[in-house]
Amino acid sequence: MKVRRSAAVLAALGLVLAACGSSSDSSADTTGGSTKTTDATSDSSATTDANTETSGGGSAAPGESKPATAGEGCGLNNGKKAEGDPIVVGNVTTSVPGIDFSGGPALQQAYFDCVNENGGINGRPIELIVENDNLKPEDAAAAARKLIESDKVVAVVGGFSILDCAVNADYYKEKGYFTIVAGVPAECFSSPNFAAANMGPAYSALGATQVIVDKGAKGKIVSMIPRTATSAYGNSLVGVYAKEKGMEWENIEIDVPIADPNAAIIDAVNRAGEGGGLILNFTPPEGLKLLKAAEEQGLIDKVVWGSSTPLNDNSVAAALGEAWAGKLNVNAELSLLDDPAPEMELYRTISEKYAPDQPLGSFQQMGFMIGRIIVHTLLEMDPADVDDPVKVNDAIVNIKNFNTDIVCKPWYYGKLDAHVPNNWDYNVVPNGTDVMELDRDCFEIAAVDDILKDVRKAEVEQKLNVG
Amino acid sequence: MPGLGELWPFLIQGLAFGAMYAMTGTGLVVLYRTTGVVNLAFGAIGAMAAHIAWTLMGGSLTKPIPVVGGVRILAYPAIVLLCALLTLLYGLWIAPKLARRDPLVKALGMLGAALFLQGLMKKGWDSSKARGILFPQQTFKLGNTIVSTTQILALVLSVVVVLAVTTFLNKTATGTAMRAIANDRDVSSLLGVPVRRVETMAWFGSGLLCGVVFLLLPPLFKSLDQGTMTYFVISALAGAVVGQFRSLWVTFWASLGIGVLESVLTPFKNSLHFMADYRKLVPYVVAVVAILWISRRRTVVLAGREMQ
Numbered sequence: 056m057k058v059r060r061s062a063a064v065l066a067a068l069g070l071v072l073a074a075c076g077s078s079s080d081s082s083a084d085t086t087g088g089s090t091k092t093t094d095a096t097s098d099s100s101a102t103t104d105a106n107t108e109t110s111g112g113g114s115a116a117p118g119e120s121k122p123a124t125a126g127e128g129c130g131l132n133n134g135k136k137a138e139g140d141p142i143v144v145g146n147v148t149t150s151v152p153g154i155d156f157s158g159g160p161a162l163q164q165a166y167f168d169c170v171n172e173n174g175g176i177n178g179r180p181i182e183l184i185v186e187n188d189n190l191k192p193e194d195a196a197a198a199a200r201k202l203i204e205s206d207k208v209v210a211v212v213g214g215f216s217i218l219d220c221a222v223n224a225d226y227y228k229e230k231g232y233f234t235i236v237a238g239v240p241a242e243c244f245s246s247p248n249f250a251a252a253n254m255g256p257a258y259s260a261l262g263a264t265q266v267i268v269d270k271g272a273k274g275k276i277v278s279m280i281p282r283t284a285t286s287a288y289g290n291s292l293v294g295v296y297a298k299e300k301g302m303e304w305e306n307i308e309i310d311v312p313i314a315d316p317n318a319a320i321i322d323a324v325n326r327a328g329e330g331g332g333l334i335l336n337f338t339p340p341e342g343l344k345l346l347k348a349a350e351e352q353g354l355i356d357k358v359v360w361g362s363s364t365p366l367n368d369n370s371v372a373a374a375l376g377e378a379w380a381g382k383l384n385v386n387a388e389l390s391l392l393d394d395p396a397p398e399m400e401l402y403r404t405i406s407e408k409y410a411p412d413q414p415l416g417s418f419q420q421m422g423f424m425i426g427r428i429i430v431h432t433l434l435e436m437d438p439a440d441v442d443d444p445v446k447v448n449d450a451i452v453n454i455k456n457f458n459t460d461i462v463c464k465p466w467y468y469g470k471l472d473a474h475v476p477n478n479w480d481y482n483v484v485p486n487g488t489d490v491m492e493l494d495r496d497c498f499e500i501a502a503v504d505d506i507l508k509d510v511r512k513a514e515v516e517q518k519l520n521v522g
Numbered sequence: 523m524p525g526l527g528e529l530w531p532f533l534i535q536g537l538a539f540g541a542m543y544a545m546t547g548t549g550l551v552v553l554y555r556t557t558g559v560v561n562l563a564f565g566a567i568g569a570m571a572a573h574i575a576w577t578l579m580g581g582s583l584t585k586p587i588p589v590v591g592g593v594r595i596l597a598y599p600a601i602v603l604l605c606a607l608l609t610l611l612y613g614l615w616i617a618p619k620l621a622r623r624d625p626l627v628k629a630l631g632m633l634g635a636a637l638f639l640q641g642l643m644k645k646g647w648d649s650s651k652a653r654g655i656l657f658p659q660q661t662f663k664l665g666n667t668i669v670s671t672t673q674i675l676a677l678v679l680s681v682v683v684v685l686a687v688t689t690f691l692n693k694t695a696t697g698t699a700m701r702a703i704a705n706d707r708d709v710s711s712l713l714g715v716p717v718r719r720v721e722t723m724a725w726f727g728s729g730l731l732c733g734v735v736f737l738l739l740p741p742l743f744k745s746l747d748q749g750t751m752t753y754f755v756i757s758a759l760a761g762a763v764v765g766q767f768r769s770l771w772v773t774f775w776a777s778l779g780i781g782v783l784e785s786v787l788t789p790f791k792n793s794l795h796f797m798a799d800y801r802k803l804v805p806y807v808v809a810v811v812a813i814l815w816i817s818r819r820r821t822v823v824l825a826g827r828e829m830q
Contacts, residue, residue: 152749155650310802312750314743314757318535318788321667322798325528325789340747343586343652347744351661352531352668374586374652412648414583489584 128401129169130176130430137175141182142441144429145202146214146236147223151190152312154281154338156215158413159237159422160185162402163213165409166426177438181430184208190283192222199223203230209447213237213425215418217283220249231445233452233468235428237421240285245506250474252421252428252466253388254500256280256363258507260336261292262386262480262500263361268300270384272332272359275303277323279345280336282308289336289363295503302332311341316348324354335362339416342366343374350378364388368416372485380487384494387481389420389461391493396460398427424461428454455519463497467519475510476520524789531667532785538673538742540781541680542735543805546758547765547773548683549731552691554767555704556724559617559628561609562755566636566643567729568736569751571604573647576655576746587654598657602733606726608639613725618718636752643748657741672741679734684774687727696723757784760805764812776812780805 150157164183171180184206186198195218202208203226211227212235219234220242227234227248236243238251244258253259264276276297278290286308297304305326313319323345327333335342342362349355361384369392375383390399392415402423406413413419432450433441440446455467463479482495502508514520546564553561578597579588590597612635620631647653659671691697699720702710711717739754740746761777787801 150650152649152747155648157648158650308799312745312747314750314754314802315535315539315785315788316744317742318532318785321531321535322788326791338650339652340649340745343654344744344747347587347654351670351744353661368652370583370586370652373584374654412583414651418650 129166129173129405130434131174133174134172135174135178137171137173137178137180139179141180142176142433143182143184143206143208144210144212145184145186145206145208146211146216147186147188147195147198147202147219148215149190149217149239150187154190154217154283154311155340156237156338156418157185158416159215159418159425160213161410161413162406162419162422163426164422165405165413166423166430168409169405170426170430176430176433176441179441181433183213188216188218188222190217192218192284195219195222196226199226203232203444207444209442209444210235210429210451212429212451213422215239215422217285220246221285224248231448233448235425235451235468237418237425239289241288244475245473247470247472247474250468250476252424252462252477253364253417254475254477254480256289256336257292258475258478258500259363259386259388259480260290260334260361261296261503262388262482262498263334263363263384264293264296264332265498265501266384266386266482266495267332267334267359267361268296268302270359271330272361273302273330275305275327276332276334277305277307277327277358278334278336279307279309279319279323281311281341290334292503293334296501299501299503311337313341313344316344317352320345320348320354321352324349324357327358329357331358333358333360335360335366337362338365339368339371343371346371346375346379346383350375355379355382360384362386364417367392367483367491368414369490370414370416372491373489375485377487379485381484381494383485385483385485385491387417387483387491388477389417389424389481390463391481391483391491392416392420393490394460398460402461420461424459424466427459428457428466431457455517456521465520467514469513469517469519471510471513473506473510475507478507478510523794524791527666528789529786530665532788533782534664534667534669534673536782536785537778538676538781539785540778541676542739542742542754543758543761543777543781544680544774545676545683545731545735546755547761547777548680548687548770549728549735550755550759550762551765551767551770551773552687552700552731553724553728554762556700557613557617557621557628557703557721558625558707559620559632560625560759560767561728562629562632563609563612563636563639564728564732564735564758565752565755566639567605567608567612568601568732568739568754569746569748570608570639570643571601571733572655572736572740572746572751573643573653573748574604575601576647576653579655581653581655583651586652587656589656598737601737602730605733605736606729609729609732610722610726613722617721617725640748640752643752647746647748649748653746654744655740655746657738659741672738676738676742679738680774680778683731683734684770688770696720700724757805760809760812763809766816776808780808783808 148156148160167181167183188195188198211232215237217239221240224242224246234249236251237253238255243249243251244255278293280286280289290306294304364386367385367387436450452468457466462477467476478500479497483491484494486492575597579590579594581588620628657672661668661670699715702715760780761773764776765773784801784804787797790797
């Protein structure tokens with residue numbers, strides 16, 4: 056009996072830890088179950104002046120404090136610790152081996168920690184609950200229902216999920232939640248109830264393709280992406296653009312985690328042919344495997360290399376080293392990581408103070424930016440309304456012209472059938488030592504599909520991002 | 523159908539990974555024959571040791587693939603030592619408590635240990651970040667492909683390991699004792715074989731093999747991916763299954779074959795593209811076919827004993 060108990064305890068302990076593990080110091084836990092965190096440890100004092108306008112809100116913040124706008128600091132920025140019942144928001148994020156987006160919510164939490172040390176939402180703390188979908192549709196569906204029906208979140212914001220948009224679009228619509236995400240599947244960019252801080256893998260890979268074609272990729276473009284339920288969408292616009300340019304296109308879906316990177320990259324480069332283009336659509340751990348394998352196999356100069364946003368990560372630049380200096384074109388949906396703009400200063404300060412284990416990277420920027428959007432939206436509302444999901448979501452859908460240093464143009468939500476509010480990009484390249492450096496400033500993503508054509512039209516008609 | 527020239531680079535990659543399967547399979551077979559335990563934590567233990575070594579090497583977010591020099595070079599042998607110690611720890615602490623249980627319970631014990639270690643890794647080393655360990659190596663051109671000394675070393679070591687373990691089992695007193703325990707644990711014990719001591723040695727030896735594998739595996743993976751390393755053992759099991767958890771040489775050749783087949787299917791295109799898509803299934807297909815072939819004997823296993 057004793058033996059049986061020991062084995063059962065060991066197995067159970069292993070299962071629990073495997074399910075519940077997370078980054079060591081980050082307070083946002085996305086690796087299993089849920090986490091509620093409202094504590095904070097220090098303050099922040101970066102300053103800037105940018106403006107946010109929400110048309111669905113009520114009064115301004117009470118007392119002497121004014122809500123901080125982009126870069127001015129954390130929330131009310133008054134140095135007073137928030138107290139009382141928390142205002143609860145939540146999201147659904149994917150965190151499994153090979154596809155781990157937990158860095159995004161970690162910086163959203165870091166920003167909330169700073170806000171809670173600086174007056175919170177009119178004195179009350181803001182709390183983040185992150186649910187892991189474990190890359191399973193049933194978990195994604197359960198997570199959304201738990202957040203809304205059990206945790207009673209007032210808003211679903213900051214989710215970094217492969218599945219959330221596809222699985223829960225109808226549910227959010229039914230419940231009247233206007234969700235802010237960092238989206239992956241097509242549904243994140245084609246639904247009235249989702250607006251993303253990013254532009255997603257399809258538009259990002261398209262931006263990278265525009266650059267490598269400009270830089271001389273000829274003949275054939277090969278794109279690579281992890282094999283998931285949403286793979287077909289991820290590189291689809293690469294194909295459309297290649298066709299427009301009279302080039303061949305082939306897409307390779309590959310199982311992750313990639314166990315044989317050498318074989319995978321030799322095959323991809325062979326398919327692209329000498330002088331062709333190769334687009335990678337992977338998270339840093341997987342992308343880095345392929346790039347290091349290409350380096351070992353002497354393939355760097357065989358093709359022109361491009362990547363979607365996730366590889367815009369300084370840890371990737373540090374790992375790549377001199378061999379890749381200037382040779383990997385990474386589409387950056389967000390501003391450069393060492394951009395001196397005030398809001399980016401604030402991001403770096405908060406990252407260092409509240410999430411020191413997180414590298415500076417795109418996912419983290421997005422989490423930070425979404426945190427600022429929701430905090431500012433809540434601060435613009437009548438304090439009596441911030442516990443009412445209907446009023447909070449009304450304020451969210453009416454966000455427009457949210458000025459931020461993190462994306463090229465002001466961010467907005469708006470009442471649209473589909474949202475791609477971030478549709479201008481940068482191009483960055485590894486500098487050969489330790490950072491990604493700017494190669495091309497803000498450029499327009501080619502409107503090769505009907506969604507982006509309609510979005511651009513609505514932006515002009517409704518003055519959604521005129522600043 | 524790709525030509526031989528096109529397949530050549532994939533053959534090289536496949537031989538290297540097949541060699542890693544072979545060494546892993548050897549470790550699994552030796553431990554199973556001596557203790558009756560299928561070490562499903564082989565990969566998790568190796569991955570944990572590699573992560574600790576990465577930290578000892580000075581790895582960080584700004585140095586995700588640390589260049590090792592000075593005293594930090596000791597982190598390489600530390601991988602082998604840590605693997606041996608972690609495996610031994612399980613062998614001394616948990617395994618005796620399950621010694622008289624069914625093989626299924628023993629395997630579940632190892633699975634629990636693997637998940638426990640994976641949880642610890644995820645806790646300590648955020649899996650969303652890129653990490654790697656370099657192994658000092660040179661590359662040279664062979665035909666139309668680049669070959670690294672790490673790949674050569676993997677192949678050479680796998681042969682050396684199988685030769686050494688076979689010789690050890692056949693020529694030494696401890697090896698004979700291991701084989702005796704493998705044949706019948708109870709009878710061996712009655713005949714005075716120090717079962718506990720021999721089993722401890724088997725655990726330690728299996729751990730050393732795990733260390734050798736994980737010295738080379740991260741450089742071949744180009745990453746310290748927790749999932750890939752933890753579940754590497756599952757693919758490696760196929761070779762051991764073909765060898766019926768008995769023959770080291772059959773395990774060796776089957777593992778090489780699986781590694782090569784898995785790799786050479788990569789460049790198949792057009793109507794044969796499905797072969798590339800499903801190449802990861804090779805170990806499982808081989809294992810299932812082997813099990814079906816072996817089960818022709820209609821052997822039934824009850825409480826760890828074969829009933830003819």
